[in-house]
Amino acid sequence: HVVTRWFDDHGFDVADGFGAHLDEAERTLRVARQPLDVLGNNGRLALAGAKELGWAAAPLRRNAPGCRGSCQCVVGCPTGAKQSVQLSVLPDACAAGAAIVTGARVLRILTDRDRPGGARAAGVVVSRPDGSRLEILSPLVVVAAGALQAPQLLRRSGLGGHPGIGRNLSVHPAISVAGRFRSPVTGWQGVLQSVGVEELHADGILIEATAAPPGMSSFVLPGVGRELRREIDGTEQLATLGAMIADRPSGRVIGRDRTLLRY
Numbered sequence: 001h002v003v004t005r006w007f008d009d010h011g012f013d014v015a016d017g018f019g020a021h022l023d024e025a026e027r028t029l030r031v032a033r034q035p036l037d038v039l040g041n042n043g044r045l046a047l048a049g050a051k052e053l054g055w056a057a058a059p060l061r062r063n064a065p066g067c068r069g070s071c072q073c074v075v076g077c078p079t080g081a082k083q084s085v086q087l088s089v090l091p092d093a094c095a096a097g098a099a100i101v102t103g104a105r106v107l108r109i110l111t112d113r114d115r116p117g118g119a120r121a122a123g124v125v126v127s128r129p130d131g132s133r134l135e136i137l138s139p140l141v142v143v144a145a146g147a148l149q150a151p152q153l154l155r156r157s158g159l160g161g162h163p164g165i166g167r168n169l170s171v172h173p174a175i176s177v178a179g180r181f182r183s184p185v186t187g188w189q190g191v192l193q194s195v196g197v198e199e200l201h202a203d204g205i206l207i208e209a210t211a212a213p214p215g216m217s218s219f220v221l222p223g224v225g226r227e228l229r230r231e232i233d234g235t236e237q238l239a240t241l242g243a244m245i246a247d248r249p250s251g252r253v254i255g256r257d258r259t260l261l262r263y
Contacts, residue, residue, distance in 0.1 A: 001202045028092075029063040030083050038069035040190010045181070045239050046209035047195055055199035060208065062193070063088070071211055073192040101136065103129050109141060109157035119159075148261070151253045160256075169251030169263060176210070178220040178240045185239045187211030197241075204246035211240055 006012040036044075039059060050057030063083040070078050080087070090100065104126035111119040121141035126134050145153050151166035160166075188211060197207035211217065214235040221231040221238075251263035 026061075026063075029088050030065045031061050031063050032065060033061050034059040034064075034067065034191055034194060038067055038191060039194045040069055040071070040187065040211065041185045042187040042190055042211040042239050043194030043209045045185065046197065046207075046241060050195075050197050050199070053199075055197055057195055057197040057199070060191075060193055060196045062191070064191075067191060069190045071188045071190055071192045071213060074212065074216070101126070101134075104134065106145070106153060107133070107156065109143070109153065109159060110135065110137070111157070111159070148253055148259050152256055152259065155256045166253040168249035169253055169261070170247050170249045171251065171263065172244045172246055174242055174244045176220045176240060176242050178217075178238050180234065180237045181239055182237070184236045186236050187217070187238060187240060188213045205243055206246075207241055207243045209240075210242040 003014060003018065006014065034043075036059065039047075043059065047057055047059075064073070064077070064081045065083070066079070067081045068079050072078055073082055077084075090098075094100070107125045107127055109121050110123040110125060112122040113119040122139075123135060123137035124141065126136060128134060143150050143153060147169055151160065154160045154165055190211060192212060193208050193210050195209040197209075200207065214232055217235065217238070217240060218228065218232055220240060221228060223231060251261060254260045254262065
């Protein structure tokens with residue numbers, strides 16, 4: 001339904017080969033359906049609730065082979081199961097001859113303006129923590145600075161003339177819902193993002209069973225100070241869901257040297 005909307009709303013046709021590219025990316029990241037034995041009670045409750053409603057739901061497909069349900073994904077997997085880029089992509093890149101430069105902030109993109117047909121990216125200028133600068137030359141430059149940083153980088157490089165740069169920002173707003181159960185849930189024993197409820201996904205709403213360690217999940221609880229402490233003391237009985245909403249692309253990223261958002 002997402003690909004259909006891209007085509008219907010923007011004429012953006014990705015039908016040819018798109019599925020094959022997704023398959024290749026998922027093989028690289030070792031994406032697979034999460035097994036039931038490590039979901040944890042928070043995920044199992046979400047499955048049971050969806051079944052009671054007659055809603056489509058299933059364990060999420062994740063890039064964490066061998067996950068032991070440590071529920072620490074967001075701060076770093078303690079067992080090395082999560083296939084972050086340092087495990088899934090960078091080793092292959094290094095084997096193919098890539099050089100990784102750390103501690104380097106890209107200031108601007110270098111261009112070769114004498115090429116036939118107009119300017120072409122030729123490398124980047126970076127700053128180091130000691131204040132020095134370094135030029136890195138390359139026949140191919142990929143801007144992968146994310147929705148919030150790429151527009152500024154292009155503008156600083158004199159490449160910000162396209163009317164679409166920085167426009168059509170989406171942030172998919174999210175909401176958390178928590179409920180107490182008589183029996184212990186112990187949500188921090190299991191998968192952090194365990195189950196997806198797909199029933200409303202075509203309408204732009206994805207519900208996920210999302211648990212976290214008590215200190216991180218406290219934001220869903222009411223009160224401050226002692227009142228909040230009393231609520232945290234009962235965290236073991238707490239089950240949590242999150243819902244992400246596909247917003248319309250109406251935001252804008254402005255600025256040249258720092259990120260300014262209008263949304």
